[in-house]
Amino acid sequence: MGALIAGILLWSVVHLVKSVAPGLRSAIRGKIGEGPHQGLVALLIISSIALMIYGWRTAQYEFVYDPPSWGRHLNMLLMVFAIFLFGAAQGKSQVKQFIRHPMLTGMLVWAGGHLLANGDSRSLVLFGGLGLWALISIFTVSRNEGPWIKPTETVTLGREILSFAIALVLYAILFGMHRFYTGIALAGPNATG
Template sequence: MWVLILGLIVFFSVHSVRMVAGGFRERQLEASPGRWKGIYSLISLVGFGLIVWGWILFRAEAPEIYEPPAWGRHVAMALVWIAFILLAANMRAGRINAYLKHPFLTGVILWSAVHLLANGDLASVLLFGTFLVYAVVNRIAVVNRIAVIPRGDPAPAVVRPGSDLIAVLAGTALYVVFVLWLHGWLFGVPLLG
């Protein structure tokens, strides 16, 4: 359990710098963008590695906190597909991105919430609950940051034709890879079979 908790602390500490110490982050980016991005990426990877390792170690012995509904896994399979599309939409200037403003965080909220529908053990509740809380808080922070930034007349967002189709295809392809292979390989939990 402690490896998982340490991973969550490391990962979300660095991801929360913009919310809690925006000025510090901006000074680091001004001084040396490459150094800041390198340190940020390294800490993120270490945290993510600890999260995956800690979850695998703890899940086998984690007590059940609640019994997930029988339909929870099926709903999770369907809605995680949409979450993957939202993650892909974050990279493209399409209607999905323009409408949601930050589809990546919306995808993380959806991904973590539906995983809580499918898993009731303490390891999963810690993992997905932490991601859910972080994504909701960060989404609120993003909205507040946008509201505070003084701007003149905002330039209309350029929507590229085909961006949403590319997001759907890329998200679907990544989802299929995860369902068929990567989820079982990374987390030891095959989704089919």
């Protein structure tokens, strides 16, 4: 469980430095330069993901709570919307007229959905930890940005439907690969959470 917690903390600290301690970020960038700073951030993020995957796969399963019977199915539906929100954050989207931080909101949907489907200790640590990070980030980034100014440029409904179709394809790929990066099959005879 130590590696899982370390990965979540590293991920959170690296991402929160920009919104919580922008002066520290600028100082580091000033000392080592823009390129090395970006490389260091990328290395730390990759390391945090590796720690989370390793920590997840090696952590002992311990029961914490009994998730609702419908939680697993709702989670599968919510993941489509989480992926769609991640994509909406990357460019123009009508979603940005309604959601200020689509990627962080997508992370909250991802975390909340998985907490509805899983009631073990490692799930609580991983999804609860990253959900908490996303919630803190929404508040700190919004505080730093000031009042919400909605984007003036959006996309057509057809383009938004295409984005949703792409999210469905990505969902299918991630669904099929889930057992390889988590050790948990979502379909078939060994399907769980």
